[in-house]
Amino acid sequence: MDWQAGPATLHMFKRVTIIGLGLIGGSLGLAIRERRLAEEIIGVSRRQSTIRKAMSLGVVDRVTLDIKEGVCGSDFVILTAPVLTIIEIAKRIKGVLKKGVIVTDAGSTKYDVVKNIEAIFPNGASFVGSHPLAGSEKSGLNFVNKDLFKDAYCLLTKTPNTDSKAFKKIKIFWRRIGMRVVSMNAKQHDKIISKISHLPHAVSASLSNTCRGIDLSLAAGGFKDTTRISSGSPELWKDIFLTNRKNLARDINMLKKELSKLETALIRGDEKKILYFLKKAKGVRDSV
């Protein structure tokens, strides 16, 4: 069946369960509902207050605190949580997954997630790792947005164990959410994302820490932009950093070398080298 060509009322899934009702989970609920991709959307959260808020905002149809009950009978399960929690959740739900279920996630690192979950899941449950490049330094249901994913990239990972039908369906799912899908293997993913997402976060946090204790009342746009992402959830980013630590440590080392080049040029008052450094950077940034 081709879900892309079908009418909007032909649902891709009977029952979708979203585990984790934060910015990503809540926004996904709204997007799935608006695009009528599922007959029923179930939300799972650990917190009673989140459950109440999710219902009042209408991000899902039904909610539950009981993760097993939430997953039971669903044909599509989406795991949204910090990366290490995603793996823990997979362990807890493996026994109640319906035969033929497709499970995906929205974690920012993929090698550890995919490797672990493939080893955990029983036959009859297909896991496809996803990384929608959407989000914000803001977290929680207060910031949900049905268009959060629109026109952004979603990276899908494929392994020798990936079920090709499930992969195709997940690809169509993200496309119907409005995303541009790119597939790659999990190692490639973590290597690329280390540089363009995790390194900027590491740099942003390091800059904030360097400016600790000084009067920031005069901080203008440059400082604010460069440090904005360091305001993101430490718990979320701790897991990301831990599960991509080798790539990130190597990239931090490269960045330190760039900083050292500039530092040396400054100490020597080397006008030419400083100008070359800045021109090169502008060239890279202007190409984005």
Place this chain on the structure above:
Amino acid sequence: MDWQAGPATLHMFKRVTIIGLGLIGGSLGLAIRERRLAEEIIGVSRRQSTIRKAMSLGVVDRVTLDIKEGVCGSDFVILTAPVLTIIEIAKRIKGVLKKGVIVTDAGSTKYDVVKNIEAIFPNGASFVGSHPLAGSEKSGLNFVNKDLFKDAYCLLTKTPNTDSKAFKKIKIFWRRIGMRVVSMNAKQHDKIISKISHLPHAVSASLSNTCRGIDLSLAAGGFKDTTRISSGSPELWKDIFLTNRKNLARDINMLKKELSKLETALIRGDEKKILYFLKKAKGVRDSV
């Protein structure tokens, strides 16, 4: 006379000359005109094309390519240019300055500018160093905005040689432009601004350079925000870096130490230290 209390039609200055018609100079022209702070606004540029564009955009009343002609007879001169060029301009105009003239600048470093210009200017010409914390990675007249300075800070520098009447008038001028004025000495200025403006630029440029040669098509908001300022004018920033090189080199070294802390924690897989690092950064950023 109190210009703040006076009616809008009582001009602060008879003739203002803005040297340099870029984003800052052009926006200042518009702001001065809108607030009727001068009877006449003269713009000086080295380029015929800029002269034409300035007239067609109406950022000033009259324009000239001849810097001496532009300054002659003015009671207020504003120097907008890369920092080292500001000092060169001061040398060129010192002979034609009207007695009683007030001169200010919009340079991002202050110690070198103030020290040099105070030594260059004749008696009867008062220089007060200004640093309006406004601007953008965009440069040139295409981006002029009469509200560029609104609600932003303007840092004024005071030295033992600063004429107190001129200082007071400059303070009122920036306030009427809509800025919040803070005064400090030039050394203090350069030290503070190194951390909250020049270091973010150095970091942003280093991050861009680290990501040189890789596919940036997947770069999302985090990368874009963190590297945005590295798109700024290399010529402008080269002068800023050179004239604040000691402070900046020291701050880059501090930042490298922060990065090393994180790098070590990653290599060791030290969950606690990574979390502490991220929490500390979030605390700093959230306080802005």
